[in-house]
Amino acid sequence: MAPRAQPIIGTSGVAAGVFVVAAVLLSFVGLGLRAEVGRGLGPAEWAAIRFTVVQAALSALLSVVVAIPLARALARRRFPGRGVLITLLGAPFILPVIVAVLGLLAVFGRTGWLNTGLGAVGLPTLSIYGLHGVVLAHVFFNLPLATRLLLQGWQSIPAERFRLAAQLNLPPRMIFRTLEWPLLKQVVPGAAALVFVICLTSFAVALTLGGGPRATTIELAIYQAFRFDFDLARASLLSLIQLGLAGGAALVALWVIPNFPLSAGLDRGLRRWDARGGWQAWGDAVVIALGSAFLLLPLFAILLAGLQGLPLMPAVVWKTAGNSLWVALLSICVLLVIALPMAGWISTRRRGSAEAIGLVGLSASPLMIGTGWFILINPIADPVPLALPVTALINALMALPFALRILVPPMRDVLATYDRLSRSLGLQGWAAWRWLVLPRLRAQIGFAAGLTGALSVGDLGVIALFADPDRATLPLQMYRLMGAYRTEAAAGAALLLLAMALSLFWLCDKGGRWHAEA
Amino acid sequence: MLRLEGVEIAQGGFLLRADFEVVRGRRTAVIGPSGAGKSTLLGAIGGFTPLREGRLLCDGRDITDVAPGHRPIAMLFQDNNLFPHLSIAQNAGLGIRPDLKLGAEERARVAQALSRVGLEGLDARKPGALSGGQQSRAALARVLVQDRPVILLDEPFAALGPALRQDMLDLVQELATETEATLLMVTHDPADVRRIADDVIFVEGGRAAAPQPAQALLENPPPALRAYLG
Numbered sequence: 182m183a184p185r186a187q188p189i190i191g192t193s194g195v196a197a198g199v200f201v202v203a204a205v206l207l208s209f210v211g212l213g214l215r216a217e218v219g220r221g222l223g224p225a226e227w228a229a230i231r232f233t234v235v236q237a238a239l240s241a242l243l244s245v246v247v248a249i250p251l252a253r254a255l256a257r258r259r260f261p262g263r264g265v266l267i268t269l270l271g272a273p274f275i276l277p278v279i280v281a282v283l284g285l286l287a288v289f290g291r292t293g294w295l296n297t298g299l300g301a302v303g304l305p306t307l308s309i310y311g312l313h314g315v316v317l318a319h320v321f322f323n324l325p326l327a328t329r330l331l332l333q334g335w336q337s338i339p340a341e342r343f344r345l346a347a348q349l350n351l352p353p354r355m356i357f358r359t360l361e362w363p364l365l366k367q368v369v370p371g372a373a374a375l376v377f378v379i380c381l382t383s384f385a386v387a388l389t390l391g392g393g394p395r396a397t398t399i400e401l402a403i404y405q406a407f408r409f410d411f412d413l414a415r416a417s418l419l420s421l422i423q424l425g426l427a428g429g430a431a432l433v434a435l436w437v438i439p440n441f442p443l444s445a446g447l448d449r450g451l452r453r454w455d456a457r458g459g460w461q462a463w464g465d466a467v468v469i470a471l472g473s474a475f476l477l478l479p480l481f482a483i484l485l486a487g488l489q490g491l492p493l494m495p496a497v498v499w500k501t502a503g504n505s506l507w508v509a510l511l512s513i514c515v516l517l518v519i520a521l522p523m524a525g526w527i528s529t530r531r532r533g534s535a536e537a538i539g540l541v542g543l544s545a546s547p548l549m550i551g552t553g554w555f556i557l558i559n560p561i562a563d564p565v566p567l568a569l570p571v572t573a574l575i576n577a578l579m580a581l582p583f584a585l586r587i588l589v590p591p592m593r594d595v596l597a598t599y600d601r602l603s604r605s606l607g608l609q610g611w612a613a614w615r616w617l618v619l620p621r622l623r624a625q626i627g628f629a630a631g632l633t634g635a636l637s638v639g640d641l642g643v644i645a646l647f648a649d650p651d652r653a654t655l656p657l658q659m660y661r662l663m664g665a666y667r668t669e670a671a672a673g674a675a676l677l678l679l680a681m682a683l684s685l686f687w688l689c690d691k692g693g694r695w696h697a698e699a
Numbered sequence: 700m701l702r703l704e705g706v707e708i709a710q711g712g713f714l715l716r717a718d719f720e721v722v723r724g725r726r727t728a729v730i731g732p733s734g735a736g737k738s739t740l741l742g743a744i745g746g747f748t749p750l751r752e753g754r755l756l757c758d759g760r761d762i763t764d765v766a767p768g769h770r771p772i773a774m775l776f777q778d779n780n781l782f783p784h785l786s787i788a789q790n791a792g793l794g795i796r797p798d799l800k801l802g803a804e805e806r807a808r809v810a811q812a813l814s815r816v817g818l819e820g821l822d823a824r825k826p827g828a829l830s831g832g833q834q835s836r837a838a839l840a841r842v843l844v845q846d847r848p849v850i851l852l853d854e855p856f857a858a859l860g861p862a863l864r865q866d867m868l869d870l871v872q873e874l875a876t877e878t879e880a881t882l883l884m885v886t887h888d889p890a891d892v893r894r895i896a897d898d899v900i901f902v903e904g905g906r907a908a909a910p911q912p913a914q915a916l917l918e919n920p921p922p923a924l925r926a927y928l929g
Binding site: 598599601602604605606607608609611612613615616617620621 | 745746747766767768769772773774776779780782784785789793794797798799
């Protein structure tokens with residue numbers, strides 16, 4: 182009996198997987214050391230749990246409800262700029278949260294465009310802070326994601342079905358019943374679950390737009406317990422609650438969550454014969470115009486305010502920008518060192534089994550891991566100098582699930598196609614990486630690196646726990662400027678941060694495709 | 700020189716038995732109906748399909764459990780014989796060292812092999828920039844530098860037109876003669892057999908028969924082979 186053939190790559194992936202699990206488990210040890218479970222949950226903790234769940238549920242509901250008409254309109258209309266708009270729907274993925282918040286403030290804030298307009302016609306103004314501000318920001322981020330998911334579903338309806346519907350001259354109601362409703366039943370629960378899970382661990386939005394006893398997420402409560410009261414026991418307890426809630430929800434949602442529509446191809450136009458009627462066309466036009474305005478106006482506002490604010494930025498902004506760049510580059514390196522071997526390992530395995538490890542990063546929240554590590558590091562060394570490396574490492578862990586989603590499918594293809602040839606030549610281990618996998622996957626590696634860089638450079642999370650005035654990242658510095666009511670300078674920093682995130686993504690993504698051949 | 704001792708290859712519900720020896724330096728065609736197990740037989744010899752029973756020996760050495768790349772065998776498959784992102788010099792170079800750390804002498808060998816198969820001056824091209832025939836030549840250049848005592852061809856030229864395929868078979872024949880290699884090739888075409896094969900292995904009904912002299916077999920085929928040849 183011959184032994185089962187060894188795959189040409191994949192042995193180092195086990196080590197990478199163990200590292201990821203250990204990094205997360207280690208933080209549990211720290212939390213377990215300090216959490217006083219016996220103390221029980223006070224009213225503040227219950228309020229945080231309630232708010233976290235309520236805002237996540239509302240955000241998921243609203244995102245999906247608005248995404249349905251938007252995706253439908255985009256699926257059946259062809260117009261100039263459609264491709265650009267759909268590409269822009271992918272932008273919130275790499276848009277720093279704090280930048281978007283500033284943009285939303287410019288439009289919906291107390292002195293923003295909307296309230297100025299309302300005030301001019303004598304209507305009462307709206308406040309963006311509290312529950313509806315948090316939900317608004319979450320919808321801003323997740324509406325595009327939900328729209329892309331639904332659009333992907335819409336485009337999976339075969340063109341022949343629409344042809345058949347046109348042939349039978351089905352009225353809109355019947356098209357909805359026969360084609361669209363079955364699709365929505367399939368896609369909507371997954372999209373809503375995904376948005377819900379993402380919003381459960383929201384920190385930066387709650388930090389900037391929430392706060393106070395009535396609008397504090399668990400993640401924010403961890404930060405406050407840690408930062409303001411230095412109550413590690415309470416922070417640990419909250420972290421464990423967060424783990425149970427978000428981790429549990431992530432596990433449950435794992436079955437319904439669809440694949441992230443990270444890849445391109447959604448701008449493919451499908452010829453449609455239905456919905457030519459006047460009111461439907463006008464309805465779609467209004468939906469698309471409103472949706473685009475909601476997504477684009479805040480970005481436009483940042484651009485406008487940022488250009489004015491650039492000269493007003495204090496010098497420290499440039500220093501923190503340097504820190505952020507360093508963190509992002511380190512984060513990309515860490516991610517590649519972890520994700521590539523893991524993807525190699527997963528690709529040589531049967532579907533599904535090992536991917537779950539990548540999701541550990543999603544279910545464990547950044548502040549939770551940060552708190553756990555702080556507790557472990559604190560007695561041994563001063564955690565403050567470690568703020569930036571720790572941030573880079575945690576950013577990499579957060580980007581890991583996305584990177585695996587990007588890397589594993591093409592790696593499976595490459596291994597399936599060239600496995601026999603490689604084995605007949607004795608091409609394995611490092612040589613197989615060097616001459617087969619890395620060159621074949623350059624485009625995807627660049628994409629994953631770009632995504633990680635953009636996520637990391639814009640992340641306002643664990644850095645807020647560890648940092649002191651000398652070691653801020655650009656998002657944190659921006660938050661400090663906002664807190665000091667230096668809005669113009671903050672807008673300048675926001676523009677700088679946006680430019681950094683976009684260029685990091687663009688450079689990596691283009692670099693991966695540069696001179697790439699079939 | 701290549702000995703299959705009581706070999707049984709099981710794949711799903713499919714079972715193939717083989718027990719014979721291939722003589723050194725002979726060119727052997729493997730023929731038989733579709734799905735009879737020709738590719739399976741070559742895959743087992745190449746090390747891609749595990750044996751359920753029996754042993755595989757080459758020059759008396761047991762290679763049953765040896766990894767494909769460490770067998771004294773060079774193999775070409777039906778497709779994907781070249782890495783599309785590497786130049787053909789690199790593709791051929793992989794046949795000498797899988798890590799492509801080639802010295803000057805080894806690079807010279809690659810260049811020599813490429814010119815031997817008629818690809819002089821095309822070293823830096825990638826497979827995509829070559830015609831189908833040239834791609835086959837590049838793969839043969841790699842077989843040449845691999846310089847293994849056994850060459851297995853699993854219909855690598857099936858996608859080529861008839862004239863081009865004959866050119867390739869002639870080239871294979873020459874290369875096998877030059878390197879004194881033992882050649883086993885899967886084919887569907889009796890004309891191919893007549894053209895280059897000394898012996899024939901007929902695969903049918905779950906059994907790979909021992910090699911028979913090609914000429915005699917084709918002139919006087921047993922009933923099963925007669926039915927296959929039509």
